[in-house]
Amino acid sequence: VGVPSPDLRGREEILRVHAKIVKLGPEVDFKVIARRTPGFVGADLANLVNEAALLAARRNKPYVELPELEEAIERVIAGPERKNHMITEREKKIVAYHESGHALVAKLTPGTDPVHKVSIIPRGPALGYTLQLPTEDRFLTSRTELKSKLYVLLGGRAAEELVFKEMTTGACNDLEKSTGLAQKMVCEFGMSDKLGPMTFRKKEEEVFLGRDINRGTTFSNETGQMIDAEVKQLIMDGMAYVRKLLSDNRSKLDRLAEKLMEKEILDSDEVDSLIREGGPAVA
Amino acid sequence: VGVPSPDLRGREEILRVHAKIVKLGPEVDFKVIARRTPGFVGADLANLVNEAALLAARRNKPYVELPELEEAIERVIAGPERKNHMITEREKKIVAYHESGHALVAKLTPGTDPVHKVSIIPRGPALGYTLQLPTEDRFLTSRTELKSKLYVLLGGRAAEELVFKEMTTGACNDLEKSTGLAQKMVCEFGMSDKLGPMTFRKKEEEVFLGRDINRGTTFSNETGQMIDAEVKQLIMDGMAYVRKLLSDNRSKLDRLAEKLMEKEILDSDEVDSLIREGGPAVA
Amino acid sequence: VGVPSPDLRGREEILRVHAKIVKLGPEVDFKVIARRTPGFVGADLANLVNEAALLAARRNKPYVELPELEEAIERVIAGPERKNHMITEREKKIVAYHESGHALVAKLTPGTDPVHKVSIIPRGPALGYTLQLPTEDRFLTSRTELKSKLYVLLGGRAAEELVFKEMTTGACNDLEKSTGLAQKMVCEFGMSDKLGPMTFRKKEEEVFLGRDINRGTTFSNETGQMIDAEVKQLIMDGMAYVRKLLSDNRSKLDRLAEKLMEKEILDSDEVDSLIREGGPAVA
């Protein structure tokens, strides 16, 4: 399992080490940053401090302050913002509904990480993104939580289908992630009732120079069929759940997407108030 | 997903950078060139400027002007023209119908990129080509648009079959592209209703020195069968659509092919007026 | 089969050799340490002495004493303790039941190695662990004993399911081990009645520089199916046994888990007295 990623205290210490060579504003509290970066490893945190320093320099600030650190968190997660990237109105609308789909499913499904921000300003290779940050470090994840993760991942494609009766290439990264997650649930976490508490090595492991091993499947084709069926079932059940959830909450989805097209970025409170307007959620 | 290809503004800037060492005519507007080159990456644009400069030198012009830049766009897309390439009259007729098939399907199918030019002067390894240029940068493509792309790709073979009751090797490059596109729709974009919003890694990824991984299929043979069936269905449905479309518009196809045999190159307006002559299109 | 791991006498001698350069407390008896380290090879023992020396230095002791050696045994088996690792109360409870599941199955199943210690202080990559040490060197293991090993491995997941009606990622390392053990029973030890006293090479062997052999399965898919079925049967039978055992002894499990949440570490005697409180075990 290798080295586990650092916990809250560990991240704070690592930030402190990397920040030694950077001038910091008086109000900067590394505890806050550490709390917002669960899952970050040492290299990510070093990167974060570096990006913040560059941003402060670009903004002619005498020292790094909280806004630079927060922007830096997003840069590390999703890449730099591409503000002048021109997409058509039609594409903008699709992206807005896609991201609103992710955000709404996250908000309405218990056991998901809080939505911190939804944006349709392109960042890195993505046309939009929904930033979820866990409130605390997690070391165990339950089957229910993993299913919720699947739902959120599928929310973008489902929203597109619901609103435009059409699907686009925009979801292909989500689909790769959700397929991979469902496969892990079945093959690594032993979470399929049909296959039982067993592991099935499906992915090839890394090989080193001069050690070149041909690892085909290590199970029979029939076991492979059962794995495929269970993975598909997880995805299909998730898609059915998400389609119903978004359809039942269509007005919330519309409000979110419309406001997102208008303001381009929504923070957690804005998302909450837009959802609340439509009455209590039915999850 | 790697680095996304530059957008309109990005292409204009890149063109400007590469053009610094080239003398340009007064009327050259890089905005126009940038608009005609969506999908071009930095290296393509550098190549474009270079080819245009060579053409201007060959034509003894004091500076690069629009015609050189336009010819250079086609060279980058399809290779240099091979004017003195001698093909038989019979082959010329087949090529003319083949390209007219592509062009007519593109003109009559909504959601395809505009036809800029149809040519039966060999260029690069191709005996003819139909130049389609999108009007704007596209970042999302819908299933409908991808199906339309399939139709255009299949139009050449379908026209040959309709007119000559025969098929030739001339379509093999089109078929490779359309098979690959249909596979991507099913395996990467999650656009098959039967297989659902999932990804299936079918293609081998690149491996690096000393890391040599044997990646066979990562799914069972039965899943593979379903993928094969869905890919085939996309192609077969596309072929049925295209056959009917060309058969219903046979006179337009004949007019296009005849004029193409006569003039060898048709621009967008010529194609439009040839199609209009035959009455409104039935798509 | 390579070099067998050293026996009791061998380990004692190896410890003596490595300890020559370390100052030892008067009461240190290598016989005791050797008895607690069956299965350790030379490198493990060298590591043990080294870790003990470092601990003594950190504790400002003039020489290595028994507590350092005992802590060092656990470090070699499971990695260093991570005391300040903060996990949520919910996670702590799951871990406590998970480890109590392992420990209780081990206590109630004849033919398992004695439970030396149960801990929910994270150590190495694990959130908790149950330390079992055999009382003597073992060179032959019977099918019954291997099945008991399977039961203990499955006890953690089974306890989670029983108590929380939920499963987590916390068992994935156990599941990898139990799947691997069941496969060895079928494919290497000839312990499946259906497949008979035969061996089936399923795992790829290591290859050396420049000798790169593609070893796929060396049997037909049908034989592979039978192997998969027998391995699954072993796991499923084990899971059924463990579920019943824990369900029948639910109050013992609760007492163990509660005390573990309170004290974080339980030694063998504490575990025994907690189990005894609930009346004689029904195995």
Place this chain on the structure above:
Amino acid sequence: VGVPSPDLRGREEILRVHAKIVKLGPEVDFKVIARRTPGFVGADLANLVNEAALLAARRNKPYVELPELEEAIERVIAGPERKNHMITEREKKIVAYHESGHALVAKLTPGTDPVHKVSIIPRGPALGYTLQLPTEDRFLTSRTELKSKLYVLLGGRAAEELVFKEMTTGACNDLEKSTGLAQKMVCEFGMSDKLGPMTFRKKEEEVFLGRDINRGTTFSNETGQMIDAEVKQLIMDGMAYVRKLLSDNRSKLDRLAEKLMEKEILDSDEVDSLIREGGPAVA
């Protein structure tokens, strides 16, 4: 698709370049040679000039003349003649019928390249050969023409079977070529009605140093079965056609083979007149 092979004009120019360092007879016309060498690439043409020069030197000629160039064409296609190669009378008869089979099918099937020469003097690794040269450059080949090519390839084996009620190893090179051609028709040219206008990558592509990719089949076993069946059908249909054609024209076949045993080489006119003697062909 790489660089296309040079057309007529291209070949003439290449010949001229290579011939600069060779003394040529006054009557040598490169147009003629270029017309006889469609499909030759630059290296073939360089080889041709070189072989012709060597032959002229061996014949003590002051310069290269047409006979040397013509002999050189055959050398490039089939290797050097092996005049003193002794084969038995029985083998000679089999070879004569085998080559007559190729030649007669080529003569009686429309759409095949003209037969230039039939020989049973061993050349290169072959015991005999039938030289077909296209009359003009071809850039498109129709399904009908490819089927005709199959017929000609199968003519040798079919003639052996018809006459000797026996088959020999002499056809194994023909069979490799015809199997490969039928596979290309199905898998690359999309010419199977059952599999449709699709491509199927069956052949492994070349890999470079340090990039070692395991490319298995990229389709399911069922698709593979369908491909196998379609390829076999093409071969079996071709064999049925050829068997009937040769059987219906048995007397022409006998005349060709007998004359070939007598003269060892027949040119196009001799073949024609031998066929004509037997009345009009029934194709």
Place this chain on the structure above:
Amino acid sequence: VGVPSPDLRGREEILRVHAKIVKLGPEVDFKVIARRTPGFVGADLANLVNEAALLAARRNKPYVELPELEEAIERVIAGPERKNHMITEREKKIVAYHESGHALVAKLTPGTDPVHKVSIIPRGPALGYTLQLPTEDRFLTSRTELKSKLYVLLGGRAAEELVFKEMTTGACNDLEKSTGLAQKMVCEFGMSDKLGPMTFRKKEEEVFLGRDINRGTTFSNETGQMIDAEVKQLIMDGMAYVRKLLSDNRSKLDRLAEKLMEKEILDSDEVDSLIREGGPAVA
């Protein structure tokens, strides 16, 4: 087939060569040693002489005598004795029955090599061993003799099952050998009536630097199934034979195992007399 192993005369000569640099006792007769080492190749014989010299030195003998050479034969076959290796009484009993099983099957089955010695003193990686030495060089082995070899290999596991109603990991090396032998009978020696006098390459051949060939199975899955079934049949028939033989001769088995636990080593005569006590054998 490579170089055949040396015959009796060859071994004697090789021994003489290697023994030149060693001082030998007067009574040493290499003929005797050569007769006891059929199947030894040159390197084995060099090793034998070397081990004997080391033993003589350790025993402070002025020269190598017969006891050292005999001990050296066993060292070369099975590794050095590990006298102080402590195993439990229970394990000792299992090993004693396991080895008695091998020995008794060998004694009661015609066509097996004579049992030279049975030991439960661990040697090399093994906890016990039964030393069989052929009386003469063998160059042909019949199916009957190979089946007898299978029986002897299966005798250990069968004895464990009969006596303890249990199986252990102690037989896994025997099972690997018997599975491999049965596979050779079917795939290399053409000794399966169902598969016939054919060979089936199942094992991967060694590959050399830079030549890395992926050799999968070279036959269809159905043929693989038939091979698996025939191999299993050989093992299962052998196991049935051995179970009956040991069950019918249970008292002999008990006498052998008891005496072995008492004396730890039995020579051929002791084994014979222990078997004879129980009346004539029923094979």
Place this chain on the structure above:
Amino acid sequence: VGVPSPDLRGREEILRVHAKIVKLGPEVDFKVIARRTPGFVGADLANLVNEAALLAARRNKPYVELPELEEAIERVIAGPERKNHMITEREKKIVAYHESGHALVAKLTPGTDPVHKVSIIPRGPALGYTLQLPTEDRFLTSRTELKSKLYVLLGGRAAEELVFKEMTTGACNDLEKSTGLAQKMVCEFGMSDKLGPMTFRKKEEEVFLGRDINRGTTFSNETGQMIDAEVKQLIMDGMAYVRKLLSDNRSKLDRLAEKLMEKEILDSDEVDSLIREGGPAVA
């Protein structure tokens, strides 16, 4: 197909070249040697001359004479004689019948190469051998002739079975050859009526440094099944033919084997007269 092996005239010339540095007896006629060495390539002939020279030197002859050259032919084909190799009487009898089986099938089956010599003196890795030399160079081989070759290869095993009601490992080299030959008939020579005049690449081709291609089967499992079935049919039909032939000619077989045990070597005339004694052959 590479370079064909030299024909009669070619071999004579090659012998002459290599023999230039060797002193030859006056009666040596290279025409004779060339006639006895069809299929030998240049390296074989060089080897032949060299071996003959060494033999002459060992025999203290002033020059190489015919006996040395003849012995050298056998050495090149089968390796050096191993006269002092001791095999048991039983093995000798089996080998005698085995070789007589080969020889008798060869004598009684039309279309096989003449038997030149039968020997049970071990040579190279073989315990005996039957030397067949074709009377002339062959460039075409018919299906009938290949079947006859199969019969001869199977004759050894069949004779063992007939006489001893037993099979031994002695035939495993024959079986590898006959399986390979039957596979070539089906997969390379297109000689299976069921599979038709097609080729199937089954064997992996050599790969070069840095080009490492994974070539699995290039056909579906069902085609593989049909290939396996046809190959097996060829072997089984051959075995049935050979069993009947040897059974019908049992007395001839006995006479051959008995004389062979007595004299150890039989030449062609001796074999003929032994066969003739028993009346005319029934093939």
